[in-house]
Amino acid sequence: MQHQKLATIEDVAAIAGVSIATVSRAINEPTKVADATRRRVTEAIARTGYTTNAMARSLRMRRSNMILILAPDVGDPNFSNILVGLETEASKRGYGVLIGNTQNDATRESDYLRFISSNQADGLILFTGHLPYGYSSGEMRLPPMVAVNEPVLGGDIPFVGVDNVEGARVATEHLISQGHRRIAFIGHSTAKAVNLLREQGYKAALSGHGIAIDPHLILAGDGTTESGRAATEHMFVRDVLPTAFFCVNDATALGVIISLNARRYDLPRQFSIMGFDDISFASFVTPSLTTMKQPRLKIGEEAMDLLLALLEGKPARRREVLLRPELIVRNSVARIGQD
Amino acid sequence: MQHQKLATIEDVAAIAGVSIATVSRAINEPTKVADATRRRVTEAIARTGYTTNAMARSLRMRRSNMILILAPDVGDPNFSNILVGLETEASKRGYGVLIGNTQNDATRESDYLRFISSNQADGLILFTGHLPYGYSSGEMRLPPMVAVNEPVLGGDIPFVGVDNVEGARVATEHLISQGHRRIAFIGHSTAKAVNLLREQGYKAALSGHGIAIDPHLILAGDGTTESGRAATEHMFVRDVLPTAFFCVNDATALGVIISLNARRYDLPRQFSIMGFDDISFASFVTPSLTTMKQPRLKIGEEAMDLLLALLEGKPARRREVLLRPELIVRNSVARIGQD
């Protein structure tokens, strides 16, 4: 059994003693209807508990006022905080938010496109870093969309995220300001845009301070905790050691800390570690992690704002919105003695 | 500019040389159409790239195949993992998932009801622990819904979650098995169902082992980290101390650990701490937290399964699905010397 039969615009019209056209106008263009009738309509609406049927409305208007959010892992803590911003802004502007968890699965990605192609969503927020499988073939027209967190390589999709180069530069300079000169970068990768950009900021900071870039101090990593651990172990099989580790993200930094702790080093006295992201556990590790905080709420709000502007036909003000991350000083970085 | 004009059922019918009714049947009731025509239709669909317009379909069918998820805090890590399960199961069954972040705000809660009353969502998942403001007034009919994580007090809303009593019992018995007798419970509260139930399990375990319940060892707390810290400090102003702390949840346990660490106690040698939930940081604190793990993915799947069964008119098999949490042994609990 369904919940009770809902009142329609016709019920309201009957009670108010007007036509359905007038009711529709009273709702959507109140100025175009006489005060007296508008009041009658308003009262009739109240009496019936009428709500516009969104389906009929969407069918007629050819827009659903829904936004589809595609993310590889909805459970990722980095995602959920951005989601809050996305949802807040969307809700404020009268839009609803649909969630699609793709798990980086091509089938699932293309499956979610039905929401677009069937008019169930007007726009797309992409966390995946690439066009959904199915669009790449170019056989479908692209709906308005903006990439978040991970830029879409190659395309010219508007992007909202953190300024990775600048953030990495600030992070590295913080280490330098604490007297460090031999600073390792953990997380070299040519595959991920984020890694590329953060490495770039790291190098810029070094160069800016006249510190030579030592390839031996740059280790590969894909951003996982395991990669941080592996890189650290790798570092110790040689005898060229840094005094500080700048990690491409907090997850990697955690791996480094675990590895270093296991080797019984006294942190941060013997090694300093710097992360990037400020994910929730950063303040709970020992030593608590000094890192760059992503303004996640703001990222979500800006991204949704940009998408809705696109949707409303305004020219995209910018193809890229880069927010500055904030340096969060905790206990994993120590000043180094003179060397 | 919108994306290209989409093909409709009429375009397909024209190409296949049949009526729209036949196309509709070929899609929805394939057996009711001759093989030859079905093939022609299928081919025409492929050629046009036709997708059913969900809005028109929903309008006609009076169901949207959408589920609205109402949560007080979408950013809560405990939420996002359950969300994965919810989304997975929904997607598997052809349903979409809509997110509503209420922030415990009555206005926002009632605002989201428009999704229900306007037919944009067929069912409701509640994380809030109470009926949305607006339903409580009783003026609207309730849609099919199920409560997750936090049961809805008073109503007879089907609930899916963890067996809190049993979990708390197992947790407390683990402490007992390690020789503890003076076990504190941090997180007494009459306001929250979860706290009530876990305290109940704690007491059951104690009674079951013939240990007297000492009211001095039961401290109030609302489940926040700060409440854990405060309770611990409160404990030390008196001289009656436990050997172990069973905390109503991991957040509380973290507060206890912070407080104990600050007092320079050697954990877990001097005090054992047990949490509940197994949230992400649990393995990163020092000492890493022994706790009860919630089967979050499973909870989400079960909840969605139950809701969809309701939606499809099947009688609710059960009003309550209680999943057993799993004991995760880490390093915050130690065996106590004989006393």
Add this chain to the structure above:
DNA sequence: TTGTATGCGTTATCAT
């Protein structure tokens, strides 16, 4: 097995 025709609840055009 297939086709015709109606209605789902709106918005928008065109009269009045």
Add this chain to the structure above:
DNA sequence: ATGATAACGCATACAA
């Protein structure tokens, strides 16, 4: 300022 009416795209009762 208001009303009659035609779409929007589909599913289905009924006819053939």
